[in-house]
Every structure is written in structure tokens, then in C-alpha cells.
Amino acid sequence: MSEPDGVRQTRVLIVDDEDDQRRGLSSLVSSWGYEVETASDGQEALEILGEFRAHVMVTDLNMPRMDGFELLQRLSREGTAPTTIVLTAFGTIENAIKTVHDLGAFWFLEKPIQAASMRTLLERAAAQGRLSEERELLQRELSYQGVLDDLVGQSKQMQELFSVLRQVAPSKASVLITGESGTGKELVARALHNLSPRKSNSFVAVNCAALPESLIESELFGHEKGAFTGALQRRAGCFELADRGTLLLDEIGDMPIGTQAKLLRVLEESSIRRLGGSTEIDIDVRVIAATNKKVAASVAEGGLREDLYYRLNVFHVHLPPLRERKEDILPISEALIRALNKKHDCRATELHPQVLERFRLYSWPGNVRELRNALERAVILAGEGVILPSHLIGFGDGEATAVDASDPDAISLSVGTTVKEGEKALILKTLEHTGNNKTRAAQILEVSLKTLHNKVKEYGQQEIA
Numbered sequence: 001m002s003e004p005d006g007v008r009q010t011r012v013l014i015v016d017d018e019d020d021q022r023r024g025l026s027s028l029v030s031s032w033g034y035e036v037e038t039a040s041d042g043q044e045a046l047e048i049l050g051e052f053r054a055h056v057m058v059t060d061l062n063m064p065r066m067d068g069f070e071l072l073q074r075l076s077r078e079g080t081a082p083t084t085i086v087l088t089a090f091g092t093i094e095n096a097i098k099t100v101h102d103l104g105a106f107w108f109l110e111k112p113i114q115a116a117s118m119r120t121l122l123e124r125a126a127a128q129g130r131l132s133e134e135r136e137l138l139q140r141e142l143s144y145q146g147v148l149d150d151l152v153g154q155s156k157q158m159q160e161l162f163s164v165l166r167q168v169a170p171s172k173a174s175v176l177i178t179g180e181s182g183t184g185k186e187l188v189a190r191a192l193h194n195l196s197p198r199k200s201n202s203f204v205a206v207n208c209a210a211l212p213e214s215l216i217e218s219e220l221f222g223h224e225k226g227a228f229t230g231a232l233q234r235r236a237g238c239f240e241l242a243d244r245g246t247l248l249l250d251e252i253g254d255m256p257i258g259t260q261a262k263l264l265r266v267l268e269e270s271s272i273r274r275l276g277g278s279t280e281i282d283i284d285v286r287v288i289a290a291t292n293k294k295v296a297a298s299v300a301e302g303g304l305r306e307d308l309y310y311r312l313n314v315f316h317v318h319l320p321p322l323r324e325r326k327e328d329i330l331p332i333s334e335a336l337i338r339a340l341n342k343k344h345d346c347r348a349t350e351l352h353p354q355v356l357e358r359f360r361l362y363s364w365p366g367n368v369r370e371l372r373n374a375l376e377r378a379v380i381l382a383g384e385g386v387i388l389p390s391h392l393i394g395f396g397d398g399e400a401t402a403v404d405a406s407d408p409d410a411i412s413l414s415v416g417t418t419v420k421e422g423e424k425a426l427i428l429k430t431l432e433h434t435g436n437n438k439t440r441a442a443q444i445l446e447v448s449l450k451t452l453h454n455k456v457k458e459y460g461q462q463e464i465a
Contacts, residue, residue, distance in 0.1 A: 010126040011035045011052060015045045015059035015068065016087065025058065025113065032119060034126070042066025046074070054082045055129030056106075056122065061088055061095055069095070072103045076197055077172055083129040085121055087111060104197070150187050152335045155325035161188075161317065168315050169195035174267070176252075176312045177290040179319030182369030185290040186248060188317060192288060193246040201245035206238050209254035216259055218275055221266070227276025239272050242285045252289040252312065253298045260305045267311050287312065322364040322371065329359050329371070336372055337387070340379040347384035354389050362396060380444055383434070427455055 012034045016022040022038050030036045037052045039045035041063040061068040068086060075081035086108040088096035096108035106125045109117060151162070168175060169192045177185045186205060193203045211219055218227075222237030238247055249255070255263070266272050267287060271280040289312045291298070298304040322329070330351070337348050351359070355378075364370055378391040427445065434440040442452045 010056065010130060011037070011054045012122070012126075013037050013039065013045060013048060013052060013054040013057045013059075013082070015039045015042065015057065015063070015071065017041050017060065017063040021060075021111075025118075028115060028118070029058075029122065032122070034122070042068065042071030042074075045071055049075075049080070049082075056125045057082045057084045058122075059084060059086060061086060069103070072105060076103050078170065080170065081197065083125045085109060085125055087113065104200075151184065151191055152332045153325065153328040154331055155320075155328050157320045157325050158328060161319070164315070164317060165191055165195065168192065168317075170197065172286050173314040174286070174312050175288045175315045175317055176295070176309075177288065177317045177319065178295060179290075179292065180321050180367055181292045182367035183319040183321060184368050185292075185319060186250065188319060189246070189248040189288045189290060193286075196246070196286070198245050198286060202242050203246050203248070204238050204242040205248040205250060207250045209251035213256045213259075216256065217262065220259070220263070221272045222274040222277075224274050224276035227274070231276070234274070237272070237274065239266065239283050239285055240281065243283050244285075246286045246288060249287060249289045251291055253291040253293040253295070253304050257302070257305065260308050264305065264308045264311060267308075322367045326360050330356060332368060332371060333359070333375060336375050337379060340372075340376050344376075344380055346379050346382065348379045348382045348387055349385055350387070352386050352388050355387055355392065358389065358392070358395075377444075381433070383440070424455075424459055427452070428459070431456070 012029055014022060014025050014029065014036060015038070016025065017040050019040075022040065026036050026038050037048055037054070039048050042059075043066045045057070045059070046066075059068040059071060066074075072081060072084055072086075081104070084105040086096045086100065086105045087110075088108050089111050093108070093110060096105075096110075100106075100108055106128065107121055109121060151158070151165075153159070153161070165188065175189075175192060177188050179185055189205070190203060193199060206219060208216065218231075218235070218237065220237050220239060222235050222240055223231050225231060225234050249263075266283075269280075270284065271282050273280055291304075293303070295304065295309065295313075299306050299309050333351055333356075337350070340346070341348055359371070366373070374392060374395045375387075377393055377395075378387045381391040381393065382388070427441070430441045430444055431438070434444070438452055438456070439449060442449045445452065
């Protein structure tokens with residue numbers, strides 16, 4: 001049987017407390033071309049993994065000092081678990097299945113091991129292990145080029161942020177994200193989730209400011225049937241929905257103080273009790289909190305409990321406003337144009353130099369969210385080709401801008417023009433721009449197709465009159 005591609009670059013750690021079993025398995029796996037290290041129990045395996053970055057780990061379950069389940073549990077919690085094959089003795093298959101299900105082990109083999117089964121399973125596990133490593137290296141390389149998950153930025157501030165996120169993501173530690181509205185705090189939370197071992201499980205986001213005080217505890221912790229008026233059936237809360245995943249508590253500074261006390265208990269005990277319930281439910285949730293408030297002031301004013309703040313602020317990540325990193329405007333715009341083209345079936349290509357200059361001179365009070373809104377309108381107006389200054393309808397909150405007379409899509413209105421005349425000029429110019437495509441024109445103008453037809457009919461009657 002020929003050696004599979006990549007075998008000689010694949011590192012395997014074998015963990016077994018039985019000397020003969022460990023040595024025999026090591027010799028067998030080495031003969032297939034893998035680089036092999038061995039450990040006699042989980043504790044020794046942890047020490048070896050500090051120096052030997054295994055693609056695959058083959059571990060027994062029952063061992064002294066630290067067994068296989070505890071070893072994999074600890075590695076999974078730290079986000080450093082290699083692709084793992086569990087060895088199990090006759091009668092303990094149930095434990096092996098639990099390990100595969102609960103801790104994400106690759107698969108299990110029952111002792112005594114059949115060489116053919118081991119070789120096939122090892123090849124598949126090795127392929128997955130190498131793929132995970134390549135994905136991590138690619139993500140790291142992209143982050144150095146200004147991309148991390150859905151975050152984009154080449155500025156020094158964003159590169160420093162990406163470095164922190166890469167280090168923090170694999171852990172279970174709570175993270176507090178601060179920054180102005182529209183800077184992308186939820187994108188940071190999603191990046192932390194997607195770069196963590198929890199990425200295959202749920203990411204749940206809840207806006208604490210958007211929920212009435214009477215409903216927020218039910219939303220977070222769930223409720224039993226009859227817990228309050230209108231509770232017609234049992235309902236799981238966000239913590240249960242995010243079990244083994246990540247929960248983002250957005251605008252944490254707006255959470256009621258009484259709910260903050262209950263949240264603190266949940267974080268400390270890793271269990272919740274539904275409203276109206278009598279039993280504790282164990283949960284495994286990574287909590288990320290976000291706020292656009294100045295945290296120190298919020299704590300001083302009593303809006304955010306100090307003990308909760310310290311519990312959430314294991315790591316603090318601050319997102320700078322767009323006005324402080326204007327070198328990121330172009331790469332962010334390019335990424336947004338690609339996404340908006342796909343959303344609206346357009347083919348806009350790039351920003352006209354005058355558009356880019358206006359963007360760089362603008363203060364962006366709404367940050368990246370405002371940039372996205374401006375580009376969404378511009379992409380629809382442009383349809384295809386270069387995004388021109390005339391496509392920036394509504395940009396700048398009424399900020400006065402000069403009209404480029406050479407732009408064929410520009411509309412010049414003199415003082416004294418009535419609103420009705422201005423509306424007519426805008427509608428007719430938009431129809432001209434879309435080649436008389438009324439559906440596209442109505443979308444651009446944000447009016448119903450019926451309204452547009454009525455307006456066009458009205459203008460036609462005026463011409464006849």
C-alpha cells in the first residue's frame with residue numbers, strides 16, 4: 001500500500017499507560033511514515049504538546065493521573081486539541097461515544113486494535129488535522145494583509161486588534177468589547193466565535209437595550225409554562241440556545257441592575273434556572289459583552305455593576321472609530337462593494353477618486369455602519385462601473401457638496417426651484433440613468449412602483465397640457 005500524500009509531514013501523539021500497547025502502536029504508526037511521540041498519561045501528554053504540535057492524537061481513555069476524557073476536555077477548553085482518535089476497551093464504548101459527541105473527538109477504536117482499521121482512520125484524521133493547520137495559517141496570513149474573518153483593516157490599530165483576537169479567540173475567557181455605535185462590535189464578537197473551538201456551535205446575540213425590563217430575564221434564562229401571564233409553554237432562553245457556543249450581550253450597560261445580579265451568578269456558577277423553574281441547568285457558554293458607553297463612567301454612575309464589569313472584562317477589546325483610521329476606508333469600501341454587488345445583483349467596480357477623497361475628508365459620525373449605508377445606495381445607483389460623486393445621494397447628512405457639471409448623472413437646480421419641480425427632475429434623471437427601467441428606478445428612489453407609474457403618468461399629462 002503506497003504512502004498517502006502528506007504522511008511524512010504529519011505528527012502523531014500516542015497516549016497510553018500500557019507500555020507494550022504504547023510501544024507497539026508507536027512502532028506500527030511510525031512504519032507508515034508518520035512522525036510519532038508517546039506519553040504514558042494525560043499529564044505527560046500536556047507537557048509534550050507544549051513542544052510537539054501534533055496533527056493527530058491517539059489516546060486511551062482509562063489512565064492514571066489524568067485520563068483521556070480529562071485530557072481532551074482540557075485541550076478543548078483551551079482551543080488546542082488536535083484531531084483525536086479515542087481508544088476504548090471492551091465494555092467502555094459508551095464512554096468513547098460520549099467523548100466523541102461531547103468533546104468533538106474524531107472517532108474511536110475498540111481494543112484490541114486492528115491495524116487496517118487504525119491505518120484508514122489515521123489517514124482520515126491526519127487529513128483533517130493538516131487541513132485545520134492550513135486554515136489557521138491562511139487566516140493568520142490574511143489577517144496580516146488586513147482581513148480577519150469579516151473584519152477588514154490595514155491600519156496599525158486594526159493590526160494590533162487582529163493580533164489580540166487571534167490570541168484570545170481559542171480560550172473560553174470573557175471579552176468586553178467597547179467602541180462607538182457602528183464600529184463593528186458584533187463583527188468582532190463573531191470573529192472571536194468563528195476563530196474558536198466553538199465555531200461549529202451556536203452564536204447567539206441579544207441586544208440588552210432593545211428588550212423591555214419585563215422580558216429580558218425570560219429572554220436570557222428562559223421560562224417554564226405558567227411562569228407569568230402569557231407564558232403558555234416552556235421556552236429556552238439565550239443561554240440554553242448558546243450552550244457549547246458563544247453568547248453576545250450587546251449594550252450590556254443598558255441591562256437592568258437586578259438582571260445584572262442574576263447574570264453574575266450565572267457566570268460564576270455556569271448554570272441557569274428558568275423563570276418559574278426549580279432545577280438548575282448546567283451550561284457551557286462563552287460570554288462576550290459589548291457597549292458603546294464609557295465603561296468607567298457607567299460603573300461610577302451605577303449603570304453597570306462593578307463586580308459584573310470585572311467578571312466580564314477578562315479581556316478588553318476597543319474598536320477605534322473610523323475617523324481615527326481613515327487608511328482603512330478604501331479596503332473596507334472594496335469589501336463592502338463586493339458584498340453589496342452580490343446582494344443587489346449589481347456590478348459596481350470601484351470608487352471614483354473624488355468619492356474616495358470625500359470619504360477621507362468626512363468625519364464619519366456613524367462609523368462603518370454609515371459607510372455601508374452610503375455605499376449601498378451608491379452601488380444601487382451605479383448599477384455597474386465606477387461609483388461617481390453623483391451616486392452619493394443623501395451622503396453627509398445635508399453637508400453641502402459641489403455638483404460636477406461634467407457628470408452626466410448630475411442634477412443642477414437653481415434657487416427658486418419648487419419641490420415639485422425638483423422631484424420631477426430627480427425622477428426623470430433616474431429613469432434616464434436606468435434606461436427607463438421603472439422597477440430599478442423605484443428601488444433607487446425608495447418609492448413603490450405604483451407611485452412611480454402615477455408620477456410618470458402625471459408628467460406626461462403635464463406635457464400634453
